[in-house]
Amino acid sequence: xxxxxxxxxxxxxxxxxxxxxxxxxxxxxxxxxxxxxxxxxxxxxxxxxxxxxxxxxxxxxxxxxxxxxxxxxxxxxxxxxxxxxxxxxxxxxxxxxxxxxxxxxxxxxxxxxxxxxxxxxxxxxxxxxxxxxxxxxxxxxxxxxxxxxxxxxxxxxxxxxxxxxxxxxxxxxxxxxxxxxxxxxxxxxxxxxxxxxxxxxxxxxxxxxxxxxxxxxxxxxxxxxxxxxxxxxxxxxxxxxxxxxxxxxxxxxxxxxxxxxxxxxxxxxxxxxxxxxxxxxxxxxxxxxxxxxxxxxxxxxxxxxxxxxxxxxxxxxxxxxxxxxxxxxxxxxxxxxxxxxxxxxxxxxxxxxxxxxxxxxxxxxxxxxxxxxxxxxxxxxxxxxxxxxxxxxxxxxxxxxxxxxxxxxxxxxxxxxxxxxxxxxxxx
Amino acid sequence: xxxxxxxxxxxxxxxxxxxxxxxxxxxxxxxxxxxxxxxxxxxxxxxxxxxxxxxxxxxxxxxxxxxxxxxxxxxxxxxxxxxxxxxxxxxxxxxxxxxxxxxxxxxxxxxxxxxxxxxxxxxxxxxxxxxxxxxxxxxxxxxxxxxxxxxxxxxxxxxxxxxxxxxxxxxxxxxxxxxxxxxxxxxxxxxxxxxxxxxxxxxxxxxxxxxxxxxxxxxxxxxxxxxxxxxxxxxxxxxxxxxxxxxxxxxxxxxxxxxxxxxxxxxxxxxxxxxxxxxxxxxxxxxxxxxxxxxxxxxxxxxxxxxxxxxxxxxxxxxxxxxxxxxxxxxxxxxxxxxxxxxxxxxxxxxxxxxxxxxxxxxxxxxxxxxxxxxxxxxxxxxxxxxxxxxxxxxxxxxxxxxxxxxxxxxxxxxxxxxxxxxxxxxxxxxxxxxxxxxxxxxxxxxxxxxxxxxxxxxxxxxxxxxxxxxxxxxxxxxxxxxxxxxxxxxxxxxx
Numbered sequence: 057x058x059x060x061x062x063x064x065x066x067x068x069x070x071x072x073x074x075x076x077x078x079x080x081x082x083x084x085x086x087x088x089x090x091x092x093x094x095x096x097x098x099x100x101x102x103x104x105x106x107x108x109x110x111x112x113x114x115x116x117x118x119x120x121x122x123x124x125x126x127x128x129x130x131x132x133x134x135x136x137x138x139x140x141x142x143x144x145x146x147x148x149x150x151x152x153x154x155x156x157x158x159x160x161x162x163x164x165x166x167x168x169x170x171x172x173x174x175x176x177x178x179x180x181x182x183x184x185x186x187x188x189x190x191x192x193x194x195x196x197x198x199x200x201x202x203x204x205x206x207x208x209x210x211x212x213x214x215x216x217x218x219x220x221x222x223x224x225x226x227x228x229x230x231x232x233x234x235x236x237x238x239x240x241x242x243x244x245x246x247x248x249x250x251x252x253x254x255x256x257x258x259x260x261x262x263x264x265x266x267x268x269x270x271x272x273x274x275x276x277x278x279x280x281x282x283x284x285x286x287x288x289x290x291x292x293x294x295x296x297x298x299x300x301x302x303x304x305x306x307x308x309x310x311x312x313x314x315x316x317x318x319x320x321x322x323x324x325x326x327x328x329x330x331x332x333x334x335x336x337x338x339x340x341x342x343x344x345x346x347x348x349x350x351x352x353x354x355x356x357x358x359x360x361x362x363x364x365x366x367x368x369x370x371x372x373x374x375x376x377x378x379x380x381x382x383x384x385x386x387x388x389x390x391x392x393x394x395x396x397x398x399x400x401x402x403x404x405x406x407x408x409x410x411x412x413x414x415x416x417x418x419x420x421x422x423x424x425x426x427x428x429x430x431x432x433x434x435x436x437x438x439x440x441x442x443x444x445x446x447x448x449x450x451x452x453x454x455x456x457x458x459x460x461x462x463x464x465x466x467x468x469x470x471x472x473x474x475x476x477x478x479x480x481x482x483x484x
Numbered sequence: 485x486x487x488x489x490x491x492x493x494x495x496x497x498x499x500x501x502x503x504x505x506x507x508x509x510x511x512x513x514x515x516x517x518x519x520x521x522x523x524x525x526x527x528x529x530x531x532x533x534x535x536x537x538x539x540x541x542x543x544x545x546x547x548x549x550x551x552x553x554x555x556x557x558x559x560x561x562x563x564x565x566x567x568x569x570x571x572x573x574x575x576x577x578x579x580x581x582x583x584x585x586x587x588x589x590x591x592x593x594x595x596x597x598x599x600x601x602x603x604x605x606x607x608x609x610x611x612x613x614x615x616x617x618x619x620x621x622x623x624x625x626x627x628x629x630x631x632x633x634x635x636x637x638x639x640x641x642x643x644x645x646x647x648x649x650x651x652x653x654x655x656x657x658x659x660x661x662x663x664x665x666x667x668x669x670x671x672x673x674x675x676x677x678x679x680x681x682x683x684x685x686x687x688x689x690x691x692x693x694x695x696x697x698x699x700x701x702x703x704x705x706x707x708x709x710x711x712x713x714x715x716x717x718x719x720x721x722x723x724x725x726x727x728x729x730x731x732x733x734x735x736x737x738x739x740x741x742x743x744x745x746x747x748x749x750x751x752x753x754x755x756x757x758x759x760x761x762x763x764x765x766x767x768x769x770x771x772x773x774x775x776x777x778x779x780x781x782x783x784x785x786x787x788x789x790x791x792x793x794x795x796x797x798x799x800x801x802x803x804x805x806x807x808x809x810x811x812x813x814x815x816x817x818x819x820x821x822x823x824x825x826x827x828x829x830x831x832x833x834x835x836x837x838x839x840x841x842x843x844x845x846x847x848x849x850x851x852x853x854x855x856x857x858x859x860x861x862x863x864x865x866x867x868x869x870x871x872x873x874x875x876x877x878x879x880x881x882x883x884x885x886x887x888x889x890x891x892x893x894x895x896x897x898x899x900x901x902x903x904x905x906x907x908x909x910x911x912x913x914x915x916x917x918x919x920x921x922x923x924x925x926x927x928x929x930x931x932x933x934x935x936x937x938x939x940x941x942x943x944x945x946x947x948x949x950x951x952x953x954x955x956x957x958x959x960x961x962x963x964x965x966x967x968x969x970x971x972x973x974x975x976x977x978x979x980x
Contacts, residue, residue: 057852057856058852060856061856069848069851072871073720073746074723077754082840082841085621087839088838088841089837095585098586098589098592098833101606101609102592102606105603107595111596117596117598117821123514125513125551127588128551129550133564134565135563140775143899144961146959148561149558149560155976155977169975170975170976175633179636206817209816209820210819210820212817213815217643218675290530292536310595311592311825311826312825313825314827315776317777327973327975333775334975335975337974337977340962340964341963344961356667357668360670360680363674366635366639366672366674367635367636368635369633369765371776371777372773373771374777376554376774386507387539388512389512395526398526399529447599447600476521
């Protein structure tokens with residue numbers, strides 16, 4: 057091949073790089089490992105993560121059962137080694153699957169249209185805020201403190217340089233967004249209000265009421281869904297303007313925080329202000345149904361600095377996991393999963409109330425998470441549970457300093473009764 | 485098409501409707517275990533006004549229905565395991581199977597980032613080791629694995645540049661972006677609150693140093709440069725450009741999309757780059773997944789380290805790893821948790837499988853393959869910039885356009901020859917661009933077959949241009965009327 061190029065050495069291929077910039081030593085990285093060595097290396101590291109603990113952690117990442125067929129299907133090279141479907145004639149599989157994802161998300165959220173997915177829930181909420189800024193041409197947002205604290209941190213990082221002001225809204229003793237405070241804060245300058253449901257404490261918000269209040273003040277209602285399984289049974293936020301969130305709960309592994317999959321759904325009239333890819337249904341020249349990336353004049357590769365977002369990729373493969381999850385469970389299976397989450401959580405709350413001296417905070421209805429405030433022996437109790445291979449939940453004071461000695465506990469359909477009983481016993 | 489490079493044939497494909505048009509009420513694909521806590525009516529736990537009344541249009545399917553549906557869809561895709569994917573700038577290389585195996589180990593797949601640090605030491609070590617390797621490969625001092633994709637890494641990097649200037653008292657106003665840059669570059673600049681100033685390429689297809697000397701003033705925060713650039717050309721003056729920027733208090737951002745050309749050959753940190761993002765889904769073999777997930781870690785020199793997103797992965801004196809949230813000058817959080825961890829496992833696996841000699845060889849072979857294609861096609865296709873190519877080569881359709889055959893037609897005709905098309909219509913500085921990046925994982929036979937196909941198409945363009953202009957002829961569907969699809973967009977299925 058060198059001869060065909062007319063060169064004598066590999067080194068000559070790099071003649072375009074000035075000699076003074078050439079690295080004339082080997083990179084200082086570990087020596088090459090063979091396949092058996094790689095397996096050993098990673099098995100050893102994986103074993104040093106606690107997969108065998110009983111975990112009551114949720115807080116934005118949920119442990120639901122993932123049907124085996126998801127991995128079987130997404131492991132097909134045709135899906136996972138394909139590129140972005142810019143050549144529709146040879147990418148109809150990916151395109152149709154994304155169109156199905158868009159439809160499922162629209163059905164679940166009660167919105168008219170959804171995009172092909174975003175990086176995750178946290179960046180999704182930030183993008184929703186920028187989208188609302190474009191629609192409203194206003195710069196102030198009211199954001200519930202009960203929106204996932206890491207999502208709020210990402211909103212802050214995005215907002216900082218774009219003249220966006222974020223005003224936080226407190227939560228009530230019920231564990232819901234303080235509507236009176238929202239009402240006081242709403243004014244002509246408010247672009248939108250951002251509320252999560254179920255919120256970070258697991259409490260279900262009355263999204264219809266929130267959207268109504270926003271609309272009465274000419275603000276957009278942005279509802280964030282961090283636990284997408286909940287949409288299988290809870291009334292969707294049909295009155296919102298943007299429903300954005302995280303679909304990890306729908307069949308995507310927790311995987312230490314990523315890759316997960318964000319979604320963004322809205323009303324038809326805002327579709328041209330949406331960030332991210334969209335797949336449309338159309339026809340080929342002979343009239344056959346065909347799918348294609350569309351409305352790309354919103355996107356960076358066409359519009360450059362005037363694009364609606366700098367996003368280039370979506371999370372196609374994770375969106376496919378969620379699509380297969382929803383196809384496998386169907387409306388009945390999904391509702392049953394929801395029912396198990398609600399009833400097991402309700403059981404755990406009841407047991408903690410009746411069998412332990414601790415207080416379960418916030419009386420409003422909840423999906424699969426709740427907050428329990430321990431007595432002063434918090435540290436020793438948590439330590440004892442850990443010694444019994446139980447991670448009892450998230451220490452909420454990490455994000456809410458006012459909530460001392462509290463745990464955010466998550467119970468899903470995968471949590472067995474004997475595991476809940478062990479937690480209760482450990483707390484008693 | 486002559487028979488010796490005929491790679492496509494007939495292969496049965498099953499037509500499949502939308503999932504919403506399949507199934508039948510009562511079918512199930514999944515059963516839950518028996519409920520082991522007391523059963524109650526959900527309406528007694530949650531006010532019925534908060535509950536939904538079914539999900540209109542959601543289908544009910546059996547496990548086999550689901551398997552057949554998605555398997556049938558999958559057969560309509562071209563993919564890297566099927567053949568060459570010469571997409572310039574996208575680095576479509578083979579994705580080693582072991583990456584997939586190790587990323588699925590339960591200890592990784594079931595890890596929760598809020599686990600106490602002592603229970604996630606393995607995951608943290610993977611992240612720290614990958615950070616260290618990426619810093620070494622790029623010649624930088626510190627890395628954040630948080631960004632979710634290349635464009636997200638760009639945004640992260642530009643926000644760090646802003647924070648750096650802010651710490652000196654003035655964030656400045658503009659970022660310079662060459663006209664050959666990826667569209668994400670100017671878009672990332674805008675959402676960082678900066679103004680884009682385009683800089684023209686010179687006759688070599690490189691950034692014009694003399695022009696820069698005139699435009700870099702106190703308002704310029706940085707230049708955002710791609711090296712090798714999108715023509716596959718190494719910016720020969722890169723060290724001088726960096727020196728100029730630094731002398732005027734500005735920084736240099738590098739789009740690391742083309743890192744595959746230089747591993748172990750030259751390092752961005754050594755030629756003056758202050759911050760770059762690295763596309764793990766390009767250079768480091770994490771699969772493209774039909775459009776994501778990607779991963780876009782950001783690597784920085786010492787001066788930008790304080791501004792990295794939090795948390796970073798730290799290591800205590802005793803050897804234990806931890807998430808370090810104590811970063812007072814940090815730009816904040818760019819994404820919940822710490823990045824696309826599943827991709828980090830795969831990328832580290834690739835780096836460890838190659839080692840220092842292997843990575844250097846990757847870049848050498850990638851550049852060799854691109855130059856071989858250039859040598860073989862240079863008479864049939866115009867080369868608008870004749871500077872030496874590294875890992876990719878940009879042709880134009882100038883010769884074929886005389887017969888009204890354009891880059892898009894050539895691309896579609898390649899499908900009939902059994903190949904994915906190259907990147908077309910980019911970079912914008914080349915009218916009718918055909919951007920070819922073969923990568924190192926292709927054999928000479930595969931590359932020769934591609935070359936033969938390209939030569940055959942050039943001949944067709946001369947002799948029978950209609951066959952090229954109406955391609956593809958071998959696919960399940962033909963060209964799509966994209967204009968009508970955009971005019972009246974149908975973005976979801978609805979019941980009839």
